[in-house]
Amino acid sequence: MPSTQNLEYEQGAALTHKQRERLAFIDFQLYFLGELRRSDLMERFGISPVVATRTIAQYLSLAPGNCKLDKQKIYRPTPEFKPWHTHSARQALATLAQGLTLSLGHDQGPLLSCELPSELSMPKVEILALVARAIHQGKVIKIRYVSFSSGETEREIIPFALVSNRVRWHVRAFDRKNEKFLDFVLRRILSASILEDDEIAKHESAVADSEWNRIINLELIPHPSLKRPEVVLLDYDMPDGVLRVDVRAANVGYLMKLWAIDCSPDHSASKENKEEFHLWLRDPLSIYGAPSVTLAPGYISPTLAKAS
Structure with missing residues (x-):
């Protein structure tokens, strides 16, 4: 066969x-x-x-x-x-995430000479397919999952969105084991199966995920340490000197790290490497309480700042 x-x-x-x-x-x-x-x-x-x-x-x-x-x-x-x-997982994700036409070939080249960075970790296509199916149909899935904190465990989760941080893909889901919404890295899911007859409670659905539904209005400005901030104004099309971006609270830490945004209250994260940060978060308090905020470069919790 x-x-x-x-x-x-x-x-x-x-x-x-x-x-x-x-x-x-x-x-x-x-x-x-x-x-x-x-x-x-x-x-x-x-x-x-x-x-x-x-x-x-x-x-x-x-x-x-x-x-x-x-x-x-x-x-x-x-x-x-x-x-x-x-x-392929790469083509499937492009189709799912961006609605791009499903490509039949795996060796189709670009129309122009281009170089795009590859994501370092791609999910297994069979796991991606099952998770995507569960999201689309609103189903509960049972997974075997490996994490740094708990090792290998069995969980029941209710997935509702795929998220990329440009390094790896994860799924936003309600975790019945911990009774809260978490991010699960797709590559760490060892096996998965759909529980066809399990009903989803209202508190387990996407509408109940406050951090997913909370939109944070970020105001980014050229980093105060830059000698030529006018270059950054051109880079990001900032005619009034401010780049305004709306992001989900659940994702803000990933994005601050990805975009290399200095989130320190006194724009001090650039002291060691002055060329690393071109933008500074004008109001670090705007991302307070976001679940992934510890990933934000230079971020200091207001409670810790007061204690020091």
Whole structure:
């Protein structure tokens, strides 16, 4: 029996590019979202109901047993589902996060000479698919997870958003073990399964995550230690000298670290390396209480500042 990686090539070698694109879309919908409607194909490709039905039938002939039609006329992946298309985590995340068109090739080059930094850690595609499906369908998942503080543990979580800090991807979720909302690094999830019949309580849903729903209005200005602040004004298009950015409180620490923002109250984080920080958070109190605030460069809690 051919491996999953070879199924598409061996069974679909005679397909046209247009056919392969449609079939890969079906495969993606089933794998990462856990559902496919005939209307999804019609809207995505501008095809008629007859052509959409024929395309689904073609997919089922190439990947028999991968999905079944339920009472709501929605195709669902079966427990025996095996991807027909070889999905990469990088392409899947681009499709999920930005709505980019699913690419069929893995060696397509840029239109111009460009160099983009790679994320150092990409999730396993099978874990990403299950987590994405749970987010899309509003399901509880049971995971085996490894952390620095607790080692390997089994947890039940309710995921609702994927987040990237440009180094690795994590999922924002309610953790029933700790009874609070936390960030789980996708790469640290060893295994996962969807608990189909578990109901989600209101306090476990995204609407109850106060730090996710709290939007912080940041005011960033050129760092006071810079000799030529006018350069920074040009870099960030700051005609009035202030860059205003809205971020979720749950993510603010990650972003301050990623953007290299000096968050010290006296803009002193730049003493060791004066070239590292181009921007300073004008009001460090604005990020007080955010869960990831300890990651913010130079940040000092107001309580500690008073004590010193």
